[in-house]
Amino acid sequence: MEKSMALFTDLYEVTMAQSYFKMGNIMATFELFVRRLPSNRGYLIAAGLEDVCNYLLNFRFDKNDLEFLEEKGFEKNFLKFLSRVRFTGDMWALPEGELVFQNEPIIRITAPIIEAQFFETFIINAINFQTLITTKASRIVNSAKGRPIIDFGSRRAHGVDAGLKAARASYIGGCIGTSNVLAGKLYGIPIFGTMAHSYIEAFSSEREAFKAWLRTEGIDTVLLIDTYDTLRGVKNAIEAVEELTGRKELKGVRMDSGDMLSLSKEVRRFLDEAGFNSTKIFVSSGLDEYVIDEYLSKGAQIDVFGVGSSLVTSDDAPKTDMVYKLAESEENGRLVPRMKIAEGEKATLPGAKQIFRVEEDGKYVKDILGLTDENLNGERKLIQIFKDGRLVYKLPKLDEIREKAKKELEKLPEKYRRIRNPEAYPVEVSDKVMDLGRQLMRKLLP
């Protein structure tokens, strides 16, 4: 992403910017967080920061952007000002691969309010989606108890960008790779794939199709056996290999339909009886963490899972309530805490905050949300990414992020990791933050 995405923003950011431009571009702090974890989620894994960094580095309004805003009625002197706007502030963030819980800042930005406010739409867009998919991937990976998971979802992702980002997020979450070739090229993720049903159908019989494939691709390949009838398919596969090579070796067979639980057991038996003991069974279609958990608990004979739609749309939780909220703004030359009170659950915690994560015997036991200048127990999880508009953080390699996610998740007790009805990880709020909140409430709603 080298092009500026400054105009990927909501119109109200621009109308507010024009108002601030006239009244004074005060300093402000915004924090990005989710109020509640989506259902059945006991944790989230933060992801998307790299895109946010690139976005901030490239942030500017080009001539076309400004002309469009002029058409929309914005004033010339404001647009002249906008043409010079760059990100000049500070950003603190949870690195990608770190665990995050309810109300915890994932990103904190302090900058002139016109800048900081503009970033809202893009930052939520980038972090919300990749965090959702990384988390979904980690759940699916955990459900497979060590068996590899491959992202097969590009076609059902919500657009091209989602297909690519889902491949990256899935890899961070523990998948071994993706079927998406472009994601492989852009991110260096391992890519997987062999044949589709259309290949089999393009021949007058399944056995002919297998033989044609084996002739060009050899036996280090995966044959798709369910185009017509899975059990005939596995026999055809076995016989095609034996006939062509005289060997009892094939990397794998794949099933993409039918009752996978019982079929996988029969396919395993057929393979073993024919001496194809090392041949792996790949399964795709309709999979998610719940289905995989059920299959494995009932003894399914599956070695590798290809997961598509559910993974890349996080279909049981396709959205979070992620927001980017004002925590401080300037008054009489200094930053003072701000909050939204509102009705119901939409109140926010005031002040610039830090996450303090408390570990005991190698396991995380609780987090405390405190003010940045507090000295609380626990590791400070937000680190500085930008200082005065300069990137002061070395973006880690994708494999490092993936490793980080794995290690962090291992430190989280199992009761918070369950795929159904996990317990809520304790996130305490420091006394200072609570006091600030009470003071502000009294002032704002006297």
Place this chain on the structure above:
Amino acid sequence: MEKSMALFTDLYEVTMAQSYFKMGNIMATFELFVRRLPSNRGYLIAAGLEDVCNYLLNFRFDKNDLEFLEEKGFEKNFLKFLSRVRFTGDMWALPEGELVFQNEPIIRITAPIIEAQFFETFIINAINFQTLITTKASRIVNSAKGRPIIDFGSRRAHGVDAGLKAARASYIGGCIGTSNVLAGKLYGIPIFGTMAHSYIEAFSSEREAFKAWLRTEGIDTVLLIDTYDTLRGVKNAIEAVEELTGRKELKGVRMDSGDMLSLSKEVRRFLDEAGFNSTKIFVSSGLDEYVIDEYLSKGAQIDVFGVGSSLVTSDDAPKTDMVYKLAESEENGRLVPRMKIAEGEKATLPGAKQIFRVEEDGKYVKDILGLTDENLNGERKLIQIFKDGRLVYKLPKLDEIREKAKKELEKLPEKYRRIRNPEAYPVEVSDKVMDLGRQLMRKLLP
């Protein structure tokens, strides 16, 4: 999208292409369709064709793409062949804005199989998502019974591309516009937005914030009244307008939290009692077709809805089972029908097909899926888009597509349009298609 997205494909398309390259690049026909409509959907509205056209026009592998494939082990002579591959085939499709039902081809492509197969991932990606969102938008628009709906979802869409495409799809589905500025610029969609909570919070009191805003923006604006307490908020808004202008006029107030049903009635009463009868009530947060339907059935006083996350993720149905399947392939120099049999629901209908839509008294009564050379009752809905690789279709303007969607939906009886448990629109399969299927089954599973 001027850049080629050829590499946005699944690896198996490339491995199959290499195999076809060695054996012969036969002609083939693929059809794109959904097997079943998602839950609570009685129809879908096709969208995304414009992106597919641009994709096909720009389809080519550039030097970088080919180098990457070489690294991945593909053979030099195959890659040399790939470097020259362009789309040279025919495409028929349902124009954007047309209704589509289960098993009906949305797109049909006939081309050398290496080309046709490569497009699978991108085409499903483009059509699946935009069709989902256009359909979701039309449901939400219908639930609002004439009240305007605005897309507020960019931030919660699955990536940047999804944010933009969702804005376009929402507009086709009947929304009056979007909050996304870039979507406004790219597609010419009306854009909407005024202020966020952070603006209010950045002042020491809500009333001060309103006055500052009114001073710079005038009264043709929407004040956000729920930052601290909605009913105090509306009073502050009324008093700020009166104090500054002496008038009883304001375009609107917006609520984004709380019990909107009861609050909207109280806010309406406050406004009316103060003489602000023409001031409209805007509501956002947590809306979808089910919530809007409930609010309105209970007498909520809401004039305009801003809908975000649910709209752009189609959260009650974030995926379809859309597939792109072989319908014919070449054998002995002519195209012969093909099908997948498989277990369960994944069988396909053989042959190149057309949708015949039957209308009576201005309403659609049923569709018939027939072969392209059949002469059945009803209007042929698939039209030719590409011929021999040339675009022979004039892409309609966005407003024309939007108007088309509206008119088509009006022709669909209400029982198929209900937002809950709609009846299934009848899609019959012609005798010829059924006969072909039976013949093929006998041949493939003797």
